[in-house]
Amino acid sequence: MEMMIDFTEGFSHGHVIWGWMIGVYLVLAGMSGGALIVALVRRHYSKNKENTGLLKGAAIIGFSTIAFGMVFLVADLHRPLYFWKILINYNFTSVMSIGVAAISLYIPLTLMVFLMALEEEIKDFFQTKIKISFVHTMLTIVINILKRFRPYIEFITIFFAIVICAYTGFLISVLIRFPLLNTAVLPILFLVSGLAAGVAATRLLTAGYYRVNPSTFDEGLLHRIEWPVMFLEILLIAMLIVSLVLGNDYQKEAMAAFDVTRSQWAYLFWGGVVGVGFGVPLSLNFLFGHKVAHSSFTMYASGISTLLGVLSLRLFLLYGGQTFGIH
Amino acid sequence: MALATGGYALSSEEKRRVEPKQHLSMIYDQTKCVGCAECESACHSVNLVPAAQNRMIIQDRTDPDNVKARRFVRVSCQQCEEAPCVAVCPTAACHKDSLLDVVTMNGDDCIGCAYCIVACPYDVRFINEETNMAENCDFCLETRLKKGLQPGCVEACKYDALVFGDMNDPKSTISRILSIKDTVRQRPELGTKPSLRYVPAVKQGV
Structure with a gap:
């Protein structure tokens, strides 16, 4: 039976409710988790237990991006001054509540990893740059205690880094009004694109460091991991599209988000995600020969393009998804 | 009293919990609605909803090819039993009232x-633009229901297009209407x- 009575007007009046601030937060959270997953898994399987440039870079990104992400998360609230209510009222059927619980554990963990990975630099800073012996002594004590539990702390951090990446996907994949978001691949897509962003950010940050302290392995690892991650990302986006194309009427309708004649957000996908995010790194590295592929321009350009691609993907899904909901 | 029942007498609060819960609901009758929107005005004055926003509206769904058959439909919170918002x-903050x-x-x-x-x-x-808090049609829970009154829109409707009551009570008006009239829900497949x-x-x- 066709619906005999239904309504098409809603109280959002076609506006996108969750906008760019949520999108930026999703990228920062993914970048934080992705960077730490790569660096800590690498450390776990490596005999080299020194604080490598890769680990230092990832530790800086891991802590700073998630902390900065909180600014956007709170700023997006309509009652930002009451954000603390979320810390004292838990509802464990809510992905947001579960996410807040995970973040409350994850941020201290990233700080611990940061303190251990940059031990020498931090101590040096308070000894020679700003001479505060009290802070220096306290930090030394704290870091020495932390180091006794280092393998456990790092293992739990890997676990929570995966949780953070995946939860950002679940956060919006539960929204049944939006077929583009309400898919099973979103959490894993966000984990994989979080890895891509984390690797790109770590590479950009450590490029200068590696010019001074060459480590062919770590630097090569970041370069080698880039392509399988991108391949997985493309595969997952293809799966998402196929599931919509072959889906029910609601899902087919949501495909309009990819259609440039019907959706302005389609430009963000084809230009930002496909063109900049995948096209620029692939062509710079494989189309113009050995010299271009190994230039530092290509390194910086691919890294920045990857980050822009990941940002475009999150923004496209949010805006395109919310524009073509069921109604 | 406590002595006679060995201290096991139920308080009125406990009785409410033991007795089958009410399932408060509403019928919107499209065959009766004329689209006068007096329900919307009543809702605004009862619940102090900002002028530019609504807890409920009547949408005109008249088929442009058949304008003689006017069709309206109520747009408001569907009061889901498995509510995604909750x-x-x-x-x-978004919850089901305990009573x-x-x-x-x-x-x-x-x-x-x-x-x-x-x-x-x-x-x-919607997010109320004055209070910055989320809001939905809760059948005038605080403003009327808890004072023993019917929702504002139901009282304002001159055409009996809205019927409110307890679907778990077989003697209620809403139950009697549901037992004889064909009714549908909005997107129950969700x-x-x-x-x-x-x-x-x-x-x-x-």
């Missing part, structure tokens, strides 16, 4: 994250178990 609210089981808000705990707005498949929730019932107008002409 499930996703991180502070439990009347109606989806409503505890505004004090609302942080305005708008998760409930995007989670609602019917798009019938698994939200909406409570609102709609009587569709199916007659197209003479």
Whole structure:
């Protein structure tokens, strides 16, 4: 039976409710988790237990991006001054509540990893740059205690880094009004694109460091991991599209988000995600020969393009998804 | 009294919990609605909704090819039994009233994250632009129900297009109407178990 009575007007009046601030937060959270997953898994399987440039870079990104992400998360609230209510009222059927619980554990963990990975630099800073012996002594004590539990702390951090990446996907994949978001691949897509962003950010940050302290392995690892991650990302986006194309009427309708004649957000996908995010790194590295592929321009350009691609993907899904909901 | 029952007498609060819960709901009858929108005005004055916003509206769904058959439809919270807004609210500000089981808000705990707005498949929730808190039609829970009154829109309707009551009480008006009239729910396939019932107008002409 066709619906005999239904309504098409809603109280959002076609506006996108969750906008760019949520999108930026999703990228920062993914970048934080992705960077730490790569660096800590690498450390776990490596005999080299020194604080490598890769680990230092990832530790800086891991802590700073998630902390900065909180600014956007709170700023997006309509009652930002009451954000603390979320810390004292838990509802464990809510992905947001579960996410807040995970973040409350994850941020201290990233700080611990940061303190251990940059031990020498931090101590040096308070000894020679700003001479505060009290802070220096306290930090030394704290870091020495932390180091006794280092393998456990790092293992739990890997676990929570995966949780953070995946939860950002679940956060919006539960929204049944939006077929583009309400898919099973979103959490894993966000984990994989979080890895891509984390690797790109770590590479950009450590490029200068590696010019001074060459480590062919770590630097090569970041370069080698880039392509399988991108391949997985493309595969997952293809799966998402196929599931919509072959889906029910609601899902087919949501495909309009990819259609440039019907959706302005389609430009963000084809230009930002496909063109900049995948096209620029692939062509710079494989189309113009050995010299271009190994230039530092290509390194910086691919890294920045990857980050822009990941940002475009999150923004496209949010805006395109919310524009073509069921109604 | 406590002595006679060995101290096991139920308080009125406990009795409410033991007795089958009410399932408060509403019927919107499309065959009776004329689209006068007096329900909308009543809602605004009862619930102090900002002028530019609504907890409920009457949408004109008249087929442009058949304008003689005017068709309206009520747009408002469907009072789902499996309400996604309640499930996703991180502070439990959006909740079901412990006594009347109606989806409503505890505004004090609302942080305005708008998760409930995007989670609602019917798009019938909004952030009140004056209070910055999320809001939905809760059958005038605090403003009228708890004073023993019918929702404002129901009282304002001159055409009996809205009927409100307890679907779990077989003697209630709403139950009696439901037992004889064909009604539908909005998108029950979404698994939200909406409570609102709609009587569709199916007659197209003479």
